Amino acid sequence: MLVSEPELRTFTQNIFLAMGCSEAHAVLAADVLLKSDLRGIDSHGVARLSGYIRLWEKQRINPTPDIKIVHETATTATVDADAGLGLVVAPFAMRVAIEKAKAYGSGWVSVRNSNHFGIAGYHALMAVEQDMIGFAMTNASPLVAPTFSNERLLGTNPMCYAFPAGKYPPVIVDMATSAAANGKLEIAQRSGKQVPEGWIQNQQGQFTTDPHALKSGGSLLPLGSDHEHGSHKGFGLSATVDILSGVLSGANYGPWVPPFVSFLEPPMNPPGKGIGHFLGAMRVDGFRPADEFKADMDNWIQRFKSASTVDPTQHVIIPGEPELEAELDRMQNGIPLVDAVAKDLNELAVKLGVKTLQ
């Protein structure tokens, strides 16, 4: 099913309104989800809507949160999200970071008591639009085992760094710190395909190519896959995200991060509140004139784009380039939804009394 951007946007806003969100929150939450679908990251877009609704039904998402700063200095702050949608909380936190950066050069905000925040890139790009460098990360429900362990103690904990450029689009490094993101696993599960060795281990800690291995005690592997290839580095990056997002804010961390799925209950005796994010913004002109920086960014991009390649048909991909190509294409030609997602969304619409997708 191919849905136009305006239709899918209105549909998504209506779902959030039916959940009880304010008009402003519904518009913002839909904007974050649509950005993900537009950019080709289908696992983080409207496919998540029914999961959000189920968490709301269990009162684990608060549609009318009182989001507030609970601690701050000139350039740092902690935000309590009051169990709101991460989709609206993270942009709130990034706006705080940007205002601090305007006044003092940089701004850094940790968030606790939140939920899934969509794609990190959306939030980091808010800084880029102000000629700032954007940082966004979040912890997530535990699926990944640290090096040498067979226990799921970390989420796919993404980190995003975004840099403005001049004539070229911004460079956006937006990546799960696991060898493969969960979305890639879901694609393999749906299509009945095996996954490459190095993405998953079974409960005994052996590589497996079975995409369903997580159901029988398996776990995702950190970036690097095994110790010999640097999985301790992937673990270290994931730990960094967990500490900046969870420990620094007073959210949960490690195995205590609450699950994104409603059929799993949050762990008993959690050390913190909800899940955590970390957002940051630094003014480029806090370091050098923005036009000089952008000229050098263009030179950097141009040099890497023109690098000699192993396969002459496969050029070096600048981080953020494929997502932008998808966005331009889907804005014009519509957003493809796989049948299962389209069916799921329309069942949701009927249940909530919202106009279905045509």
Added chain:
Amino acid sequence: MLVSEPELRTFTQNIFLAMGCSEAHAVLAADVLLKSDLRGIDSHGVARLSGYIRLWEKQRINPTPDIKIVHETATTATVDADAGLGLVVAPFAMRVAIEKAKAYGSGWVSVRNSNHFGIAGYHALMAVEQDMIGFAMTNASPLVAPTFSNERLLGTNPMCYAFPAGKYPPVIVDMATSAAANGKLEIAQRSGKQVPEGWIQNQQGQFTTDPHALKSGGSLLPLGSDHEHGSHKGFGLSATVDILSGVLSGANYGPWVPPFVSFLEPPMNPPGKGIGHFLGAMRVDGFRPADEFKADMDNWIQRFKSASTVDPTQHVIIPGEPELEAELDRMQNGIPLVDAVAKDLNELAVKLGVKTLQ
């Protein structure tokens, strides 16, 4: 050869004094190098001394630099290192970051016109000692090819994140963004061993286990090793380090970063000055009371240390743990130097009129 910490420290200070460094700079530079040898990162310690001397002889290292802030806001600054030793410039920049953080919550300093800065962990730990979170990264001479390329366009570009804890030692994530650091390659080269597939590619872009492949047009691979296992993520991290260290400061970046070895000339028409670093500090109590944060860090560390493991004899390693164990051991029992390094250092001492190691 086993050398005591005080003897190696005095020796190293004397070498820097012979180079023309001030007393204060010689003491500081030796402290940074010794920290590396103590922590078991032999590739970044005194083994580098003769390389520094050769760069000084070629006037590529300035022993009496006029290190200064050339641009700043309340919480950001750019430092021009005047071609000084990175070993003294990076601590200068981190002190600037820490002072800004004391006043405003956070501080961020990019550095241009610098040289090799030793281990990133040394600089990040300066922040940790002030109950701050420390960030340190640097770009480096090009050895790593981006995903799909066979051209060496990036250094092993390390990033370091360091977090204070309570009863446990700090968590220090200090990692090259390549699959394997160059030091590991050098060990294989010296011992005549092959390296695992996934560390290096030959000029044709195929995995090779030959540790000498870099001499015949090969390149190191980003963390993740190949596209299927996320090497685009390692490339993205390396790009992040290159942009924050090189592009943001006005240093060189990508293939223009000058080589660390004196027998290779710096590239023609460089876009910037020297190599670049990026240092940062954030006050923990800018987000929540430091004692609460540290108690949760202890809980985090304890949980990960006690994770169930695949091999019962191999527990989960907390980032920074092995380096601290080495430091405690070597402080007490001395620092082992391989014969080639000991011989090299004593030849250097004779040449510079410095007391040799016994």
